[in-house]
Amino acid sequence: xxxxxxxxxxxxxxxxxxxxxxxxxxxxxxxxxxxxxxxxxxxxxxxxxxxxxxxxxxxxxxxxxxxxxxxxxxxxxxxxxxxxxxxxxxxxxxxxxxxxxxxxxxxxxxxxxxxxxxxxxxxxxxxxxxxxxxxxxxxxxxxxxxxxxxxxxxxxxxxxxxxxxxxxxxxxxxxxxxxxxxxxxxxxxxxxxxxxxxxxxxxxxxxxxxxxxxxxxxxxxxxxxxxxxxxxxxxxxxxxxxxxxxxxxxxxxxxxxxxxxxxxxxxxxxxxxxxxxxxxxxxxxxxxxxxxxxxxxxxxxxxxxxxxxxxxxxxxxxxxxxxxxxxxxxxxxxxxxxxxxxxxxxxxxxxxxxxxxxxxxxxxxxxxxxxxxxxxxxxxxxxxxxxxxxxxxxxxxxxxxxxxxxxxxxxxxxxxxxxxxxxxxxxx
Ligand SMILES: Cc1cc2nc3c(=O)[nH]c(=O)nc-3n(C[C@H](O)[C@H](O)[C@H](O)COP(=O)(O)O)c2cc1C
Numbered sequence: 193x194x195x196x197x198x199x200x201x202x203x204x205x206x207x208x209x210x211x212x213x214x215x216x217x218x219x220x221x222x223x224x225x226x227x228x229x230x231x232x233x234x235x236x237x238x239x240x241x242x243x244x245x246x247x248x249x250x251x252x253x254x255x256x257x258x259x260x261x262x263x264x265x266x267x268x269x270x271x272x273x274x275x276x277x278x279x280x281x282x283x284x285x286x287x288x289x290x291x292x293x294x295x296x297x298x299x300x301x302x303x304x305x306x307x308x309x310x311x312x313x314x315x316x317x318x319x320x321x322x323x324x325x326x327x328x329x330x331x332x333x334x335x336x337x338x339x340x341x342x343x344x345x346x347x348x349x350x351x352x353x354x355x356x357x358x359x360x361x362x363x364x365x366x367x368x369x370x371x372x373x374x375x376x377x378x379x380x381x382x383x384x385x386x387x388x389x390x391x392x393x394x395x396x397x398x399x400x401x402x403x404x405x406x407x408x409x410x411x412x413x414x415x416x417x418x419x420x421x422x423x424x425x426x427x428x429x430x431x432x433x434x435x436x437x438x439x440x441x442x443x444x445x446x447x448x449x450x451x452x453x454x455x456x457x458x459x460x461x462x463x464x465x466x467x468x469x470x471x472x473x474x475x476x477x478x479x480x481x482x483x484x485x486x487x488x489x490x491x492x493x494x495x496x497x498x499x500x501x502x503x504x505x506x507x508x509x510x511x512x513x514x515x516x517x518x519x520x521x522x523x524x525x526x527x528x529x530x531x532x533x534x535x536x537x538x539x540x541x542x543x544x545x546x547x548x549x550x551x552x553x554x555x556x557x558x559x560x561x562x563x564x565x566x567x568x569x570x571x572x573x574x575x576x577x578x579x580x581x582x583x584x585x586x587x588x589x590x591x592x593x594x595x596x597x598x599x600x601x602x603x604x605x606x607x608x609x610x611x612x613x614x615x616x617x618x619x620x
Contacts, residue, residue, distance in 0.1 A: 193531065193535070194530075194531045194534035194535055194539060194540060194541075195540060195541050195542075196208065196232075196527065196530060196531060196534075196542060197232075197541075197542070198232070198507060198508060198542050198543075200415065200485035200507045200508070201350065201389035201391075201414045201415050201484075201485055202389065203233075203318055203349050203350060203389060204318075205232035205233050205318055205508060206232050206316050206317075207230070207231075207232040207527055207530075208232055208498065208502065208506075208507065208508035208509060208542060209231055209232050209492075209498060209508070209509060209510075209511065209523060209526055209527055209530075210231060210232060210233040210234060210235060210320070210487065210508055210509070210510040210511070211226045211231050211233075211234045211235065211510065211511065211512070211515055211523070212235055212489050212510035212511060212512035213235040213236065213237055213238050213322040213352065213354070213393075213512070214237060214512040214516070215237065215516060216234075216512065216515045216516060216520070217234050217235060217236045217237050218237040219237075219304065220304055220307050220308055220311070223236065223308045223311075223319075224308075224311055225520045226317075226515070226520050226523070227311065227312055227314075227315035227317040228315060228520070229520035229521065229522075229523040229524060230315075230523050230524050230527060231317060231520075231523045232317065232318065232508065233317060233318035233319065233320055233349070233508070234308075234312075234317060234318075234319055234320070235320040235321075235322050235352055235510065236305060236308065236319065236320070236321055236322055236348075237322065238322040238323070238324065238354045239298070239301050239321065239322060239323050239324075239339055239343075239354075270424070270442045270443060270444030270445075270446065270513060298338060298339065298342050299342075301342075302342040302343070302345065302346045305319075305321060305343060305346040305347075305348065306345075306346040306347060309346055309347035309348055310347070318349040318350070319347070319348045319349055320348060320349060320350045320351065320352050320391070321339075321343035321346070321348040321350075321351050321352065322351075322352045322353075322354050322393075323336065323339035323340060323343060323351055323352075323353060323354060323382070324336065324339070324353050324354030324355060324378060331378070333377060333381050336353075336377070336378045336381045336382055336385075337381045337382070337384065337385040338385075339382075340381070340382040340385035340386040340388075340390075341385045341386060343386070343388075344385070344386040344387070344388055348388065349388065349389075350388050350389040350390070350391060350414075351382060351386060351388050351389070351390050351391070352391045352392070352393055352417055353378050353379065353382060353390060353391065353392040353393060354393055354420075355367060355374060355375055355378055355392045355393055355394065355395075356392075356393045356394055356395030356396075356399070356419060356420035365398030365399060367394070367395065367399045367404055368398070368399050368400050368403075368404060371404060371407050371411075375392060375394075375404060375407060375408055375411060376407070376408075376411040378392065379392055379408060379411045379412050379413050380411065380412060383412055389414035389415060390412070390413055390414050391413065391414060391415040391416060391417050391485075391487060392408045392413050392416060392417065393416075393417040393418075393419070393420050393489070394408060394416050394417065394418045394419060395419055395420050396418065396419040396420075396422060396450075396451070396454065396490075397419075397421075397422040397423050398423070401418050401419060401454055401458075402454060402457050402458050402461055402479070402482075403479060405418060405458050405482045405486075406458070406461060406479055406480050406481075406482055409480075409482055409483070409484045410480075413484060414484060414485070415484045415485035415486065415487060415507070416458075416482065416484060416485075416486055416487070417486075417487045417488075417489055417510070418451060418454055418455065418458070418486065418488065418489065418490075419447075419451060419454070419489055419490055420441070420443075420489065421441030421442055421443045422441065422442050422443075422447070423441065423442070424441070424442035443490065443491070443512055443513045444491055444513045445491040445493050445497075445513075445514075446491060447490035447491040448490055448491030448492060448493075448497045448500070448501075449491075449500075450490070450491075451488060451489070451490035451491060451501075452488070452497075452500050452501055452504045453504075455486055455488050455501055455504040455505050455506050456504040456505060456549060456551075458481065458482040458486060458505070459481055459482060459483075459486070459504070459505035459547060460481060460505075461479040461480065461481045461482065462479060462480065462481055465551055485507040485508075486505060486506045486507055487506065487507060487508045487509065487510060488501040488504075488506040488508070488509040488510070489509070489510040489512070491513075492509050492510065492511035492514060492526070493511065493513075493514040493518075493522070493526075494526060494529055495525075495526050495527070495528070495529025495530035495531075495532070495533055496529065496533070497509070497526075498526060498530055499530060499533060499545070500549075502542060502545065502546050502547075503545055503546070503547070503548055503549040504547075504549050505546070505547040505549070506546075507546070511526070514526075561620065562601075562602065562603030563603040563605050563608075563618040563619070563620060564596070564598065564601065564603060564618065564619045565578075565587075565596050565601065565605075565607050565608060565616045565617075565618060565619075566616070566617050566618070566619050567593065567594045567595065567596065567615055567616060568615045568616075568617065569593050569615075571613045571614060571615035572593045572594050572613065572615035573613055573615075574589055574592035574593060574594070575612060575613070576589060577610050577611065577612065578594050578606075578607035578610055578611055578616065579594065581606050581607065581610045582606060582607055583606075584600045584601060584602055584604070585597075585600055586598075586599075586600035586601035586602075587607055594607070594615065594616070605618060
């Protein structure tokens with residue numbers, strides 16, 4: 193049976209799947225549920241102490257599913273919220289979404305985190321705290337240091353810096369505008385206050401994620417977590433405005449291929465990844481590749497997503513929205529999918545396939561085997577949809593049945609997907 197354990201920054205995880213910071217880890221009980229579900233690590237809901245004596249009513253949060261289809265399982269979906277300040281890891285915060293709650297002090301929060309770290313020992317689950325800013329209110333040195341110290345005393349295994357604000361807000365771009373103040377300072381101050389691994393979360397929205405990850409590495413980060421949520425504006429066209437205020441942060445499966453690309457480009461920042469006209473284009477010779485651990489975050493909903501991230505060069509991957517929607521059982525399912533794939537491929541350890549992804553060069557493209565459409569005449573009703581959708585003009589109708597001209601077909605599979613009668617199958 194495949195060994196899913198991974199080790200980085202001096203931490204051993206029984207598997208590389210983490211629950212990302214968010215509602216799934218908002219208090220002791222929900223965190224315990226995640227540990228029981230078998231995740232290798234959990235990142236606790238972010239602590240947002242702007243001032244150390246902060247203890248006030250939080251604002252109301254907004255939460256909604258955003259999907260093209262009522263059944264999210266069948267379409268790309270996401271989960272939006274503006275609710276980060278409303279919910280904190282604290283015993284007084286009731287489970288569930290929305291609603292205002294009293295924001296706990298750092299001491300109260302630390303007490304709850306301590307309970308979580310004690311329980312984690314029974315489940316061989318690592319616990320990562322998430323400290324830092326929220327929204328437009330930025331933490332200062334004193335706050336970063338106090339939170340790092342408190343979380344270390346609470347027994348966590350590592351600290352994720354919430355340098356990418358959640359809900360996603362404009363301050364994300366401050367990181368690029370002034371990385372010394374908004375990235376280097378939090379890293380250095382947290383490292384001075386704690387001997388634990390420090391992982392800044394690097395936003396993608398409003399931020400040069402790849403460049404800032406290299407910057408964080410240079411500033412002493414022990415690893416990076418790209419990314420947090422993205423600002424989104426889903427417009428309600430009946431009311432002609434955004435349905436909820438403040439450009440809610442959005443996560444979800446749509447982001448996995450984009451972020452997998454980011455992870456790959458971080459690991460290969462000095463190399464071109466595009467070949468145009470047979471020659472290499474791109475690559476930033478002055479941008480060092482990210483060599484510290486990468487904990488990917490964005491769109492993980494299957495074992496394939498985690499495997500893809502790891503093949504692209506990540507050390508572990510987080511999932512958040514999927515667990516909100518599917519429940520903690522998503523953990524066991526994703527891990528089984530990973531382990532089945534490893535068994536099928538003959539991989540014994542995660543390191544066997546970590547960072548092995550290679551891009552196809554232009555000269556190799558033509559030798560890649562292509563899909564070929566095969567028409568079942570008994571199912572083809574001559575609707576012409578495949579003909580219209582084939583931008584290579586490889587499809588035509590002959591005697592009211594679809595026909596493929598192999599010399600034009602490049603195996604894009606569009607005809608297969610658009611055929612309403614399933615008359616087209618694919619030969620590999
Ligand atoms: C409702 C909600 C609340 C979140 N709260 C936090 C948070 O407190 N701290 C944080 O760093 N990230 C937070 N996130 C971001 C997630 O941890 C994650 O980085 C992001 O959603 C992308 O991953 P996903 O596509 O798997 O959800 C939150 C995400 C959602 C959807």
